Amino acid sequence: MKRAYNGSNRGLRRRKGGWFFRIDGSVSIFLIMVLAFVFLFNAVLIDYARIAAATTQGERLARAGIRSVLSAYDVELREKYGLFASGGTDGNMLLSSVLNDNLHESGRSDAFNLIQMGVESSTVAWSRPLGEYDIFRRQIIEEMKYKAPIDFALELGGKFKPLSGAMAEASQVTKVLRALQPLYDEREEALDLMMERRKQAAESGRAMLQLIMNPPGDSLQQSTLGEVSTAADIAAQYDDFVYKYTWDMNRDSREPARYTYPLSRYSQESAQVIQRIPQVMNAFREQHNVFIDQAQSALLRARELNDEMKVVLEQSRSNGSGKRDRARDWDIPGSSSDEIDSDPLDKLREQEDSLILDQADFTGIEEHLAAQKRGFESLEPLTAALPGVLAEFSGLYSNGSRMIEAVLAAAGSVGDYLGSYGASGSLIEAELAALEEHRSSDKQRKQWEKEAKVKLGDAMKIIDKIRELSDRAGEAMQRYETLQKYYEEILSLNKGLDEAGKEGQTSSDPYTAGSSAMTNMDGVYDVMTNALTGTRDRLFQTEYTALYFPHFDVSALSSMASGMGGSDVDRLAAQMDPHAQELEYILYGFHNPAGNIAAAYGEIFAMRLAIRTMEGFVKKAGIGNPLAVLAAALLYGIEQAVQDMLRLCKDGSIPLSEFIPAQLTYRDYLRLFLMMHGSGESQLSRMLAVIRLNTGINPAERNTYASANIRFGLRLWFLPGMVRLLNYSGVLAGDVEGKVYYRKIQADSAY
Template identity: 25%
Template sequence: MKTWLKKGFHKFVINENGAVSIYAIIMTLLLFVFNAVLIDYIRIMTAERNVDQAAKAAARSTMANFNQKLTSDYGLFGFDGDVGEANAIFEQVFRENLAPSQEDGIFNFAYPSYVSGSANVTFKENMNLASPDTAEYQILEDMKYKAPLEIGESVIEGFLSITKEVQEASEYAEVAEDVQEEVEKRDERLEKVEENLESAYTLLSTLDEKVYGEATSPFPQVNNLNELYNHLDKYQEIRKAENREEDEEDEDESPTDEELDDADDYERNILSFLEGVLEDIEALEQFLSSASNELKEAYEHNQAADTLLNEGSDKSGDYGDAQRAGDELREGSPSVDGGNASEGIANAKEELQNLVLPEEFFESVQEPLDQATDSLEASGDNFTKRVQELILIVEQKSMIKRPKSKDIVNEGIKNVKESFNVTVQYFNDAYRAFSEKPEVESERSDEEVEAEKEEADESMETANQELDDLLKEAEQFLNDAEKYNELKLLVNEYVSFAEGANETRQLERDSKEKMSESSRGMIDALFNAVGEGLLGARDKLYVNEYILLKFNSHDFSKSGAARFGIENNEVEYIMYGLDSSAANFGAAISELFAFRFIINFVEAFTDPTVRGFGPYMWVAALGYALKQTISDMNAFENSKPVNFFKDSRFAPSYKDYLRLFLFIHVSGNKMPRMMARIHQNTNSELLEMPTYIEGEAETSVDLWFLPNLMEFIGNSNVLNGEIQDGSFRIRKKAVYSY
């Protein structure tokens, strides 16, 4: 055995005979292994490419089953079926795209075989068609070429061409309204000042009679100071006789009982008279104090008006973006020229200054009025104190007990008169200064201004009546409650994908002032939104255009139920989301009224008649705007064109105005309402309509050579797959979205 091993070792290791053949055999074996591995590797790589193409084709074919009506009517794509249908389509197309069948007689070099039951399709739920982001993406894709054609450039340009004037008018209206409010409050206070001064004047006349009235009444009556003094001799005579009777018991010279009663009455009458004077003084002091306080309040309101004119109002909206867009348009040839309006508004602002009274007027009244009030106090040489001193003289019997008692009374009366004269002098100074209150300069008389206010109020009533009549007509033809109930339920399904509530804005119609303020609020928001949309948010503009293009807005040429049904008011419903076509149309009409009112308010300042009202231009402009807006609304009602601005050829339609209003309603439930209406029109459940799928399937390729070696290579991550039962498994995933 040992010998045999030595011979073998010598022959195959040491002996060089046959070494080349052995080396060739080894190298050929290695080359065969390499080629075998390379062939299977090429087959696997080829199969992977085929599987990848088949998976992509299957995904595309699956998503080709989209809802045809949804696409044709609204340009939206969503898979029309459930997961089972998607799996069936994906599996069929995937299988057919893998390779020709063996029955075709084609040599199968690298065609993989489908692993039965491995196909699986999943939908991405947060990317169904009801997702706002997904829907908006598809809308933008659909509209990025259509929207520029649909957007009326003349509408936007015409609208923005007067941005400056609308902003100035809005600011002027805010200031004028606030100034008017302060001026009205000031004048109310001044009226109360006047009322108190007149009451004080009347009371002073009464006191003057009591202080300086002629002595015409017989003893013991006392109606004024002169009677008090003139009856003093008679009174003292009776009291002296009474005293002598007590001392001498001389009945012949003793006063009668009637004379004694008169003396007692005289004392009581004096006290009653003087107490009455004190009551008058107290009432006078009340009138003067009230006048002083009211005058101070009037001064505060006057100063507030002056501050508003100097500093402006902080209520006006943000016109920054709209102003920049408008300035860009002004560099070209704007379709609307509002230059005259700008000049008129500037004049109106200057005229408002005439409503402010000079500070010197208030000072000229306040100072003597306060002095008159101080002169009534119960101290020093003041009126009340002097009357109280006179009462004390009477109460202490100084008129009969002290020497020169008549001189004492005369001195007290003199002091009362002097203090009264001081009060009268101060009061007369205040009264005279108040009567010289500056009048507001205006080309129009007070009567004309009042007539203009009354006419504006009548126009306001007419506008309210016409709007109410239109809404009542709409309510008479409501027959789509069932559709609105259905929409309400559908919106609730879609609302989870959006935030906010309906976007209605109420137009205050209680008074022309409230309506003006409400209108300005809407238009301020509109300009802000339009400027933002044109300069930095084109996507919103495209979505708005999509709504106008795909949905119907109110057609005034129709009548009856056809006019006020949901089919004729889809855009209005999407914007406002109210529970009837009448309510949605009413909201649109309110915004249209508000918009036309503001434009006409701007236009008013180009009218010479309005300018003639000077500081009351605000009132005249309101009246002008109301009357013109009523005329505009009647024109819309009769499908007649309405010039955007005075003497311009630019006449946007009702739909053009909706294009502008959509800028205000940029968020909230607008998208869910649009989804609900699409759902209702196409009977398509958008919540269950996928736009994104992931499909995967598995195939196998039989290995021809050395499967164990290929498995080793697969474990080293060189190949994307695994070896099972002598075959290479390939799993591929394909993603597709609209």
């Protein structure tokens, strides 16, 4: 039976199974669902956009805040030393103030703030104190990277460039002649010893000659019986001996013997003389052989030294070949292109070969020595035969003339040998004269060496007097002790090693002092070349030190340099304070008032000695003998360097050279020495110690790097749960707590 239906069936659809449902409003429901999804998406997107904008704004605020914190640097450090470090103001307070000022809402009631941010917390962490070497060095580079190269090139490099070629040649000449000089002197001493031993070998036969005939002569006259002390007496008295012996033998038996005593005396003394001849000859032979062996050893040593001189000369030329002028690559606008004429130095180097003895010279000496040995061998047979001939004196029928001839022959051979090779011997003196030909300037050279040593000693006495000024330091020593304490604290902070100052001791030997001065001058040109063509860190530190730290008033030493004594004692005492010699202290590092001044004075003197010695080579090259030229150049250099130091103390500056009138001040010399010795960590420690002494600011407590950690909060408008889900997925980097999104931002900055 069908169920009756009275109404309309529009809008209804029949389902299987007999049920019906309505389809009215399905579009509306669909649109509502779509709009709900769009709303959800837009809500999340709006909060995400607000979060992104807040993050960007927070990062900008953090950077602005940390820059504001760093703006509170220490003004005293900046004005006095060009350094930036925290000024002691509370960084947390500064950061909080900057953030609050930037996030503060305006007073308008109709204002709408899309990004309502708040600061949950903010902190500042300081690090990298100025007392650390890397930090301090970086700030020096930033301060000097534009000024240092220009100042150094124009003020120093341009002045030294024209001097480079001549100084390089002078350095080479000084070093090779310095190496040759002791070898030359030792070789000549060996040759002198050889000649002396040859003379002694010949003179060892003087006793033999006196035993044969004294005084020697070319003839021998008959004489009556008397004292018999030589072989000549035996031969000369023999005929009288025979006569008197015959007379006594043939006398009347009733008469007493008249000549018994003279005859007995003649026989006894003649026997003694004959017995002594072999003994004296053996002693002569032994001494002669010893002296000749020593002469040969001395000659061998002279040859070895001569070979060493050849090696030194060859090595110096091979090492010097191919070297170019170090200053040629210095590109300095406006620098002089005129160079000192080094032709005299080139010619001097060509004359170095004259110091070497040729092989022919030694061959000639060996031949002379062999001739002397042959001369000795020729006299031995005559002296050896003499006792046998003289032994016939006891007979009545011996040949007296034969005795005389044997005596004259033996005496003549020994006398000729002594006349040739003994003291003032003709042949030995001729050989000495030949040796003296290549020593023509040695006597004058020795005199110049002696004068140079005296004048150098006088200069060293001035340095010793400067060192003694420490005894008058008084209160300055207390400040040096404080300075040393600060220095050690900086070393401890950086875990560095104490590099104690080492004062260069100028040798009292002119050759050593000159060679050392030339080596130091080579070092000056090397570091200048590196600074002007390559590495600049050393240059930056050098120029920074010279710019910001005062140096000693060298005019206070004028009376001492002139030898007038201590007329400026009070002025010198004031200059002993570390504040008056900061640059010298940083350079040398002596924690006593006078040590740094003495070191600077000595090093300037050494540089002046090198430059003036170069001038001496140019002026004295005409002397000829290279070693004599070296001695004359050193004497000239020492004399002029002493005068230069006096002018420097009086005027504050001196010309670089007689050939280059460019002026160099006391400060300029210290800048050069800083280039040679500076850029080390010990110099950085001393600079920081001086800064602390002058300002009372401990660089270890003043930082240069700040890190801000800020936690911002942003209230979410829609669906914090969805934002939390996004945060879990890693899309966002913050945290959601309740309806607030929090984000941590870090900003770092440094001076």
